[in-house]
Amino acid sequence: MSLASLLTSGRIVRPGQTVCAYVPIGSEPGSAHMLTDLAEFGARVLLPVVAGPGPLEWGWYYGPESLRPGPYGLREPMGELLGSSALRIADLVLVPALAVDQHGSRLGRGAGHYDQSLPLTSPGTELVAVVRDEEIFRRLPSEPHDVRMSAVLTPNRGLLRFG
Numbered sequence: 180m181s182l183a184s185l186l187t188s189g190r191i192v193r194p195g196q197t198v199c200a201y202v203p204i205g206s207e208p209g210s211a212h213m214l215t216d217l218a219e220f221g222a223r224v225l226l227p228v229v230a231g232p233g234p235l236e237w238g239w240y241y242g243p244e245s246l247r248p249g250p251y252g253l254r255e256p257m258g259e260l261l262g263s264s265a266l267r268i269a270d271l272v273l274v275p276a277l278a279v280d281q282h283g284s285r286l287g288r289g290a291g292h293y294d295q296s297l298p299l300t301s302p303g304t305e306l307v308a309v310v311r312d313e314e315i316f317r318r319l320p321s322e323p324h325d326v327r328m329s330a331v332l333t334p335n336r337g338l339l340r341f342g
Contacts (some may be wrong), residue, residue: 182309185301189305194221196270199237201227202246202254207275207307208334209265211254212250214240222237227292228255233248234296251290266299272306273329279308280319283327283341297326307332315339 203209217224224240229250236328238256240246249255264339266272274293278286285308287293297306308328312335330340 181213182332182334183213185332186213186336187216187220187222191332191338192217192220192222192271195223196200197223197225197268199205199225199227199266199269200240201273201275203275204252204254205206207274208311209273211243213245215242218242225261225269226256227253227296228260228293228330229253229290230260233292234299235259236263237265251288253295263296263299266296266304267301269300269304272297272304273332274298274306276308276310276314278314278316279310279328279331280316281341282318283308283331284319284321284325285328286319294302294324294326305329307338309333312336 214224224238226240227235228238230236238260245257246254247257268300276285306328307330309332312333330338332338
């Protein structure tokens with residue numbers, strides 16, 4: 180089952196919710212088509228914009244034609260930036276990861292943008308690491324500043340919630 184199908188099956192995303200997502204690069208799971216599926220399902224989709232060394236900024240996704248090249252090979256939304264505080268309106272944040280452990284510790288690519296951004300979410304916002312099935316580990320190293328994920332989403336195992 181595709182990640183888009185898993186997300187829109189009614190158990191994870193509901194129409195009208197705001198989802199912070201990402202455009203996958205390299206071997207990251209997901210697809211640009213997943214964003215279109217979320218939008219057609221009725222979710223409002225925010226995408227990250229790297230605007231410097233600090234937290235991510237966010238912009239609305241209006242379809243594949245609304246994306247431009249960004250740093251690190253990313254594809255980012257064109258148009259108005261909503262700032263880093265836009266995370267406060269998210270119901271769900273899909274977080275790309277290299278690995279996640281069974282306690283919600285996430286290993287990212289090392290630039291620290293998500294580490295600085297995730298603390299800006301509202302309490303209770305679901306934070307979901309998106310990885311491949313083989314990228315879930317028993318224990319990963321973590322730092323005090325790391326924000327734990329509330330769940331992990333994989334193409335074959337679906338959504339697994341922690342704790």
